[in-house]
Amino acid sequence: MTEGITTGGLVFYGVFFASIFTSNILLTNFLGMCSFLAISKEVKASVGLGVAVAFVIGITSVLNWLAYYFILVPLDLIYLRYIVFIIIIAAFVQLLEMIIERVSEQLYNTLGIFLPLITVNCAVFGAVLFLIIRNYNFVNSLFYGFGSGIGWAIAIIAMAGIRQKMARSRVPKGLAGPGMALIIAGMMAIAFMGLSGMIKIT
Amino acid sequence: MPVAPILISVAAICGLTTVLAVILVIADATIANYGDVKVTVNDQKELTIKGGRPLLSSLMEQKLFIPSACGGKGSCGLCKVKVLTDVGEHLATELPWVSEEEKKQNIRLSCQLKAKKDISIRIPEELFFVKEYETEVTAIRDLTYDIKEVTMRLVNPGEITFKAGQYVQFVVPAYELTPEPVYRAYSMSSHPSRKNEVELEVRLVPNGICTTYVFNHLKAGDKVTVNGPYGEFYLKNTDNPIVFIAGGSGMAPIKAILNDMAEKNINRKTSYFFGAQAVRDLFLVDEMKALEKKLPNFRFVPALSNPDPSDNWKGETGLITEVLDRNLASGDHIEAYLCGSPGMIDAAIKVLNKKGISNDRISFDKFA
Numbered sequence: 203m204t205e206g207i208t209t210g211g212l213v214f215y216g217v218f219f220a221s222i223f224t225s226n227i228l229l230t231n232f233l234g235m236c237s238f239l240a241i242s243k244e245v246k247a248s249v250g251l252g253v254a255v256a257f258v259i260g261i262t263s264v265l266n267w268l269a270y271y272f273i274l275v276p277l278d279l280i281y282l283r284y285i286v287f288i289i290i291i292a293a294f295v296q297l298l299e300m301i302i303e304r305v306s307e308q309l310y311n312t313l314g315i316f317l318p319l320i321t322v323n324c325a326v327f328g329a330v331l332f333l334i335i336r337n338y339n340f341v342n343s344l345f346y347g348f349g350s351g352i353g354w355a356i357a358i359i360a361m362a363g364i365r366q367k368m369a370r371s372r373v374p375k376g377l378a379g380p381g382m383a384l385i386i387a388g389m390m391a392i393a394f395m396g397l398s399g400m401i402k403i404t
Numbered sequence: 405m406p407v408a409p410i411l412i413s414v415a416a417i418c419g420l421t422t423v424l425a426v427i428l429v430i431a432d433a434t435i436a437n438y439g440d441v442k443v444t445v446n447d448q449k450e451l452t453i454k455g456g457r458p459l460l461s462s463l464m465e466q467k468l469f470i471p472s473a474c475g476g477k478g479s480c481g482l483c484k485v486k487v488l489t490d491v492g493e494h495l496a497t498e499l500p501w502v503s504e505e506e507k508k509q510n511i512r513l514s515c516q517l518k519a520k521k522d523i524s525i526r527i528p529e530e531l532f533f534v535k536e537y538e539t540e541v542t543a544i545r546d547l548t549y550d551i552k553e554v555t556m557r558l559v560n561p562g563e564i565t566f567k568a569g570q571y572v573q574f575v576v577p578a579y580e581l582t583p584e585p586v587y588r589a590y591s592m593s594s595h596p597s598r599k600n601e602v603e604l605e606v607r608l609v610p611n612g613i614c615t616t617y618v619f620n621h622l623k624a625g626d627k628v629t630v631n632g633p634y635g636e637f638y639l640k641n642t643d644n645p646i647v648f649i650a651g652g653s654g655m656a657p658i659k660a661i662l663n664d665m666a667e668k669n670i671n672r673k674t675s676y677f678f679g680a681q682a683v684r685d686l687f688l689v690d691e692m693k694a695l696e697k698k699l700p701n702f703r704f705v706p707a708l709s710n711p712d713p714s715d716n717w718k719g720e721t722g723l724i725t726e727v728l729d730r731n732l733a734s735g736d737h738i739e740a741y742l743c744g745s746p747g748m749i750d751a752a753i754k755v756l757n758k759k760g761i762s763n764d765r766i767s768f769d770k771f772a
Binding site: 247269273275276278279282285286289290296297300301303304307308311376 | 409411413416417420421424425428431432435436492493495496624701
């Protein structure tokens, strides 16, 4: 059996590539579905939310990796990881919102208003749990976090594009809106499955 | 069981939370601190508020009340203000409530807008007079089987200045139908010279949060908070003939306007069409008859759509629109004032248009 790149050897670009395409957190793990379905009506809003999620997953992955290996493991408090991760994510998002609001009005208008939605986005939390379960080291966690975020952003932007195109096509009445969105999401997931043979992620 | 691990876990969580909380508090005091911001209202009044907070609540702290039904959650779209300074684009949370036309004029929702630097806004002049009043219920009287008249004495502040026909918001405290206080608008049936009282007419709506509260819980001596006055439903200062059209508790603002006219000796040609189903829905007929004596040019026309045989009704019969059609002379100089249910108002406006009265001469107050 041949594999393009194995992550068994923990190569960071393998992790990065895998987290974007072959193990897309949204389309293969179905995390972050609620905002994916709710916000993907418009491309502009999707880009804003996608960028925000990518940034937050990237940074919180690193922060939580540090908290896990430097606080929880040494103190033998691994069973508290869920609550600690959530506290850190919530605090970081709060802080980020304040900073963005201060620094750039423009950025706040396009990105900042989505931040409260991200605090409760399961993709952020899911990514952190995966990198703990898979025993990633710091560099891999960093690339896995940003990769997952970019993958999530690509998925929602693609979805928004499809939905915006769909707006002009005739959809059976009962399926219009969320029904059609779920069917599209399913098809996108099948399409992404086609990439899954390339890299095996463990 | 060993105590040490428990202590360690508690200490670790507390420590972590404290560190994060301290960071956030510091950030709130530095990054999110925009200092004091000057708000210029209508080019005449200057208020100093804390920057970075929603405008609606900041103005409320300064005792400037902008009407809002949802309390700043961005779900009612009432708290609009016109912003004269540049405060950036409309937020996504404002867009559902702002029309294209309003967008061009930079009309914003004050609950979503945060003032980060000095800002100049324009609001309707009368909002300057809007205050919050603590009141005490002095009397509750049955006008009909489903309409109650509630009289409240103003405690603090002790006097209210308003135009006859305006409304106040009644604050319903949390009780079994609502977990949080809600605001409901009611026209004042008292006229402006009764400065230390507010009188409302409340019609029972099945399961209505406010009406159920008034009918089942409110009693004389209770404390009630109201704020106001609001609204543009008042008599225009002209010499044109007037037609009032009302149904049910739509009587309230018209009664106030009529009493005000009687006091000020405004003797314009006036007719008042009041629609009801049967005699049991009619009220304040004696007071209207007394007003006819005080105002020689005033005529009260009650109309019953479905009089009971035992009523022995000899007056006008039929839907208010039919009665209006029969009794109102055509003329484009007539001013019309309507108060009642949306259905009645829309139907009556059609009749008025047919009689040659254009929409700019028609004022109305719809009960939504």
